[in-house]
Amino acid sequence: MSRIAFLGLGHMGLPMAVNLVKAGHDVHGFDLSPAAVEAARSAGIPIAASGADAAASADVVITMFPAGRHVLQAYESELLAAAQPGTLFIESSTIAVDEAQAAHELAVAAGHRNVDAPVSGGVVGAENGTLAFMVGGVDDDFAAALPLLEVMGGRIVHCGGPGLGQAAKVCNNMVLAVSQIAVAEAFVLGERLGLSHQALYDVTANASGQCWALTTNCPVPGPVPTSPANRDYQPGFAGALMAKDLGLALQAIEQTSTDAQMGRLAQQLYAAFAAGDGAGRDFSGIITDIREGGV
Secondary structure, eight states, rough: EEEEEEESSSSSSSHHHHHHHHHTTTTEOOOOOOOHHHHHHTTOOOOOOOHHHHHHSSSEEOOOSSSSSHHHHHHHIIIIISTTTTEOOOOOOOOOOHHOOOOOOOOHTTTTTEEEEOSSSSSHHHHHOOOOEESOOOOOHHHHHHHHHHEEEEEEEEEESHHHHHHHHHOOOHHHHHHHHHHHHHHHHHHHHHHHHHHHHHTTSSTTTTTHHHTOOOOSSSSTTTSGGGGGOSSSHHHHHHHHHHHHHHHHHHHHHHOOHHHHHHHHHHHHHTTGGGGGGGGGGGHHHHTTTTO
16 A cells, blocks of 8 residues: 555546545545545545645655646645655656656656656546556656556556656647547538438448547537537537647647647647637537637
């Protein structure tokens, strides 16, 4: 059993922490949001007075924060100094590759261990313990983190050294964004050509156009009853989060001088989508903008 400080108890962090408790670990949490704190208490997670207080007695510190600046600020201002020497830091936020590498360097310089372990699978995956973890870090640190990641996830891939978990995440989400736009455009085109949604789905789901954006996150109601389209695009994975991830992808594209024209276009389209009502809707809801000619 590990004593774990879980910092960041939002829609993703809380169910991840709950699964660790169910597995027998001693989890103490903290979040700046009063609503998140209350939800965590209701779920049986003891709440520390601060992030530093939670980290001080922990074997492992897991962070799930909104952005890289929050991670680096927390590491530098309180967490690394408060933690006992050799504490394992698992950074599960989605942040830039260079931010993940900077967090790793800060942790090591302070006498700790660190892996970046961003996730894919959304709130449902967090609740069910079926998340995919993309992990960057040295072999020994990955081995130390693996038993905890296996509690929270169904697939864990060691992608390489520090920062490469984040690299895999931004590449994956760029593929996802491009394919979700393509699927949405195909359904709008099919509508205008007279195809029913079900007919187009039945063909494409069993042909070369098959992809997760179609068979799991189908952007029209009906063919996949569990997709957000059947719930008025309640996320799921919100448009604001996809726009954020594509911003990280664009940063990596520019840093590496990669000719990623589709990735750049997807970033532009999702930035426009998230600038309006799309911020709080599932990212598959971009079909409504495409249908209305808004992107």
